[in-house]
Amino acid sequence: MRFIEPSTPTRPRKRSLQEGQAIVLIALLILVLFGMLGLAIDSGRGYVDRRDQQTAVDAAALSAGDWYENYSDLTLSINQSVALYQRDLRIYSGIQTSNHTFAFVGATGALRQDTYTYTFAGSYALTVVATDTQFNGYQFGNQRQTPALLTLSTSACATNLTGSAQLTVLGDVYTNGTACLDSNLHEAGNCYGGAGSNCNVAQYYCYNSDPGYVPKPPPCVAPDIQGTAIVPAPTLPDPGFLATSVGYYSTARAYSQWNRGTWTEMYPGAYGSFHLTGGSASCAFLDPGVYQWTNGYSSDANGSMLSNELRAPDEALWSNPNSVANPQFWDQNGVSCAGHFTVANGAPQTVTLLPTCTNLSPVSPAGCHSGITDTQSRNNKWGVELTSVRFDQFLDPSVSPPTCYPPSSCKRESAPSECQLTPNAVVGNLHSPSNIGITVNITRNAPGAQYYNVYLNPYGCDGVQDHFGWVGRYDAPGFTNGVPGGLYPSGTAWALGAAAPAIPPAAGASVYDINDTMISNPAVTCYAQVRTINCIPPDAESQPQCFSNCPPPANLLSQENALMSLEYPPYTAGDVANENYCQLSPNPGNINAPCIGSQVTPGGVQFYFPNGSCFSQNSQGATYVFSGVQYNWIVIYAPASNTCDETMNGGASTQYIGTIYTPGANWTINGGDRSPLAGQVICFTAKVAGGGQAGIDFNPNYSPVPPAARLIN
Numbered sequence: 001m002r003f004i005e006p007s008t009p010t011r012p013r014k015r016s017l018q019e020g021q022a023i024v025l026i027a028l029l030i031l032v033l034f035g036m037l038g039l040a041i042d043s044g045r046g047y048v049d050r051r052d053q054q055t056a057v058d059a060a061a062l063s064a065g066d067w068y069e070n071y072s073d074l075t076l077s078i079n080q081s082v083a084l085y086q087r088d089l090r091i092y093s094g095i096q097t098s099n100h101t102f103a104f105v106g107a108t109g110a111l112r113q114d115t116y117t118y119t120f121a122g123s124y125a126l127t128v129v130a131t132d133t134q135f136n137g138y139q140f141g142n143q144r145q146t147p148a149l150l151t152l153s154t155s156a157c158a159t160n161l162t163g164s165a166q167l168t169v170l171g172d173v174y175t176n177g178t179a180c181l182d183s184n185l186h187e188a189g190n191c192y193g194g195a196g197s198n199c200n201v202a203q204y205y206c207y208n209s210d211p212g213y214v215p216k217p218p219p220c221v222a223p224d225i226q227g228t229a230i231v232p233a234p235t236l237p238d239p240g241f242l243a244t245s246v247g248y249y250s251t252a253r254a255y256s257q258w259n260r261g262t263w264t265e266m267y268p269g270a271y272g273s274f275h276l277t278g279g280s281a282s283c284a285f286l287d288p289g290v291y292q293w294t295n296g297y298s299s300d301a302n303g304s305m306l307s308n309e310l311r312a313p314d315e316a317l318w319s320n321p322n323s324v325a326n327p328q329f330w331d332q333n334g335v336s337c338a339g340h341f342t343v344a345n346g347a348p349q350t351v352t353l354l355p356t357c358t359n360l361s362p363v364s365p366a367g368c369h370s371g372i373t374d375t376q377s378r379n380n381k382w383g384v385e386l387t388s389v390r391f392d393q394f395l396d397p398s399v400s401p402p403t404c405y406p407p408s409s410c411k412r413e414s415a416p417s418e419c420q421l422t423p424n425a426v427v428g429n430l431h432s433p434s435n436i437g438i439t440v441n442i443t444r445n446a447p448g449a450q451y452y453n454v455y456l457n458p459y460g461c462d463g464v465q466d467h468f469g470w471v472g473r474y475d476a477p478g479f480t481n482g483v484p485g486g487l488y489p490s491g492t493a494w495a496l497g498a499a500a501p502a503i504p505p506a507a508g509a510s511v512y513d514i515n516d517t518m519i520s521n522p523a524v525t526c527y528a529q530v531r532t533i534n535c536i537p538p539d540a541e542s543q544p545q546c547f548s549n550c551p552p553p554a555n556l557l558s559q560e561n562a563l564m565s566l567e568y569p570p571y572t573a574g575d576v577a578n579e580n581y582c583q584l585s586p587n588p589g590n591i592n593a594p595c596i597g598s599q600v601t602p603g604g605v606q607f608y609f610p611n612g613s614c615f616s617q618n619s620q621g622a623t624y625v626f627s628g629v630q631y632n633w634i635v636i637y638a639p640a641s642n643t644c645d646e647t648m649n650g651g652a653s654t655q656y657i658g659t660i661y662t663p664g665a666n667w668t669i670n671g672g673d674r675s676p677l678a679g680q681v682i683c684f685t686a687k688v689a690g691g692g693q694a695g696i697d698f699n700p701n702y703s704p705v706p707p708a709a710r711l712i713n
Helices: 019-073 076-088 329-334
Strands: 095-105 111-118 124-131 149-151 157-163 166-170 174-175 185-188 264-265 269-271 274-276 283-286 289-293 297-299 305-307 320-324 340-346 383-392 410-413 437-444 451-457 471-476 488-493 605-608 615-618 623-626 634-637 645-647 655-670 677-688 693-697
Touching: 019 124, 019 166, 076 124, 174 471, 185 274, 305 329, 383 437, 437 451, 451 677, 605 623
Parallel strands: 149 174, 149 677, 157 677, 166 185, 166 693, 264 283, 269 289, 274 297, 283 305, 289 605, 297 615, 305 623, 605 634, 615 645, 623 655, 634 655, 645 655, 655 677, 677 693
Antiparallel strands: 095 111, 111 124, 340 437, 383 410, 383 451, 437 488, 451 471
């Protein structure tokens, strides 16, 4: 056998001592990389946490300062600050521990310093230090938080008072430019302006921090103080308020789309060119929400009225509940749209589906119907009062808790009507069935009313509201369970209620089976929206506002709603229909600022003007609207890019309750018979012209919370 040997001998290749080291190095490097990655993640997370905590602390500090500067209540301010801190950091488990100490600091040891320390789950801790600095420098006058009139322009005469126009301001006038004024400015606060401002020529009136205070000429009596000129003053930035609910109200709308007989119901949404003029059907009731005027808003003629105010038919005179107010709110400006009712004697047995009562003690036969019976044999004509009732919805689900978001979830009830007597006396005794029924006839629906509450007083119209007791709620004629369907009364008598759901209102009688054992003396004080048998009516309206023209001319101005009040025992709830009503009422709350901490003003509206959309309110037209908590009390909003020239000509029937925030717009404000602006104005420039009287009444209850105290990111 032949063997072939290779010419070159072979042998195994010697392995390098460095082979395989890359794997070890990569493994070691991966450990280092993971460590660095973990460090980066932890550092980034720590940075984000620190930023969120710092922002939350900053917002809490601003919130505490804002609350205290408005209401001078340290406990309330600290509580609101801590609550905001918890919401911003999503701490839902509440406070674990708290501690409060105080000391006296400062060069002379005369300044009190309170320290509040709180701990929370997750190792969060918050320390709030409040020092009474007794500062007397650039505070914002009577309210110390926001001026009544702020012009952001740095130009000459950014705030300009011309001609013989008289401007009365409760609050501060502040301009980043120069103020060009004269003695026709009646300033119940301070005037701040840049170098060259002639704030010294204004007449400075007396004021204090009470909402609704009427400015008075000096001398001032404590606790009232007198304002002064502060020139030069530092500039104030644009507060940058937001209009967060606009996107939820974008449905295209048109005026006169929803006619209710003697008035038009308007729904929030986007309107094109809107021009409210005089003539038939020019009463417009605004359902709550945001109204986008995409091509301008103009109101300019007698015979027109636009409002979101819910008032009773035949409103009672504030000084005499047995008389009708003059003017009725919805009869202003020549519109004649106020609701009216009459009281008649009805048949004692009006429901034919069940038997008539033969005995009342005990009631027999079972389930019988009788009528109004006076078991104490007083033989009086009974008194009857009505209130207007409606249910509203707020469409923005981002408000938490979602107050008023479910359909028809927020009830509004007006102040009571005048008292009307039954034509005949109600007689009877404990056992006998009634000799009388009471029929309440609506001859014209009050604008906005979906229902009416009926209250009876067995002592007649004696002027004592505690003698009136609630007996029932009835559909407004033309409405079924709050849903409009027509026909609507227009001068003819339509009885409230119905004998059966299928029978139209004109066929029914309103009140039966009520005897005075249900209307005790006094009746029951019920709170907020509770209405059961024998509840007394809501608070009555108050006298017309007196501000820049006092006393107001007789029979010119409408009456005011009851003041804000807390809405749980022992408080009587005040206004439960309009600008002074809020949900949910905070408990225990602050009696000096009852809506602090609430979520929604159920009837509130906001006018939104996008770029290029301008505003013109003529003194002959009438617009009376109020904003609400959910819109940060901004009643007119325009972005900074909207640079329109706006006109506000005040009239006896015009008022905008809330803040006008239009940082890019130039305003011309003319006079009127009441303060047309019950809130504040923030704009680019402002000119008060003409020969009339104008007023700006800064009310902290209708002013926004600074954005930094509400939002963090």
